[in-house]
Amino acid sequence: MENFEFHAPRALAEVYALLDEHEYDARLIAGGTSLITFMKQQLVQPDHLIHLGKIDALRGVEIVDGEMVVKALTTYRELETHPLVLEHAPQIAEVFSHVATMRIRESATIGGGLSQGDSAQDGPGLWLLLNARVVLSSNNGEREVAMNEFIEDYFTTVIEPNEVLTEIRIPLPPTHAGFAYSKFLPRSEDDYAAVSVGALTTLGTDGKIASARLTLGSVAAIPVLVPAEMLVGQPTDTDLINAVAESLRELVDPLDDVRGSAAYKTDMAVVFARRTLQSSLQRAIR
Amino acid sequence: MDGSADQHLVAIEVTVNGESRQTTIRPNLLLVDFLRYELGLTGTKEGCSVGVCGACSVLVDGKITTSCLTLAAMTDGCEITTAEGLADQDQLLPIQQSFIDHGGFQCGICTSGQVIAAKALLDQNANPTEAEIKDWMMGNLCRCTGYYGIIRSIENAAGE
The missing domain is CATH 3.30.43.10 (Uridine Diphospho-n-acetylenolpyruvylglucosamine Reductase, domain 2)
Structure with a gap:
């Protein structure tokens, strides 16, 4: 070095x-x-x-106006165990309890991970699923960037050289929403995923699908939002789940690497997307 | 980069195994190298150098930390515990004695990291289940024991 x-x-x-x-x-x-x-x-x-380790203003988790505000220096381990996260967004704790190893989770921070602009990490796909916004601060003040505009390419974000990622703002998922997140880990439990999939769905009082959101990580330069609006108004066992999963083939562009070929990862993304959507619908409360 | 960059130094003050140390170091000095080469604490081993194997685990303010992915400069003001700092003179911690009694190691290269990780676990969770032990220790690789001896060592030290 x-x-x-x-x-x-x-x-x-x-x-x-x-x-x-x-x-x-x-x-x-x-x-x-x-x-x-x-x-x-x-x-x-x-x-x-x-x-940034000595800047206490960058530490902490708060609930503000129905959103969870996570300051940049919050570690993965803190997010996994924080009482406010466990109470208001246990989905986030669930995801981060399966990132890397305990030793890495004790050091790695939300802001640091996100600043890397790496769609193979779990944060970007999850924050996109939850429709989070990133706050970038500088001497000129602060600006909010929606997660779907934050990562531009491999390891490339919209952060300007004079800016600090100070916090992310996450709308709390509705308590009746169904959430599921799964990773395909062909090598080891603590590895980066070959494919990661998040799904967030809600049901209407009639038991039909009221909303559906599906995101992918590790399969493109940036985290991918898969359009799933066609599921709205459909029963939870609709064949259109397969159609949504198949449609992602046109949206992904994975790399050939030690975790699998691009073709294999694409096939697995379809399988994991279908299963993850189904799991989220099973967990949704009408 | 201009040539003067090599002259950059940074003053740090850390407490290592209970002893306060004030020193001046190059900013690119890794914590593992600071411990081994500056302080002579060679109990901490470097294995993979990329944060995967856990051999270089130390405690920084009580938290298990990857010393090969941490700059010594980042630990300014912190309290660091290495394998050498666990025992009180010749009095081993229960977790250390348990590794001896229950076959928690063979070749020994990963052992400092294993014991440090186990200490961090027991500090947070005095009576972990087998599943909790496996989850916590996942980041410390061992190529001798098949892990059963390590899990047994931690189970037997729990609650002591």
């Missing part, structure tokens, strides 16, 4: 000033579990590394 100048500011204003000064020569670091591996491979070689 190349050497660099290390900064450990204690306030966000100092971070903004450092970013304004060093722009593209600076990188932010939080838990480091992802960025350090990139730096070891010299894929990233910052001249200035700005450690």
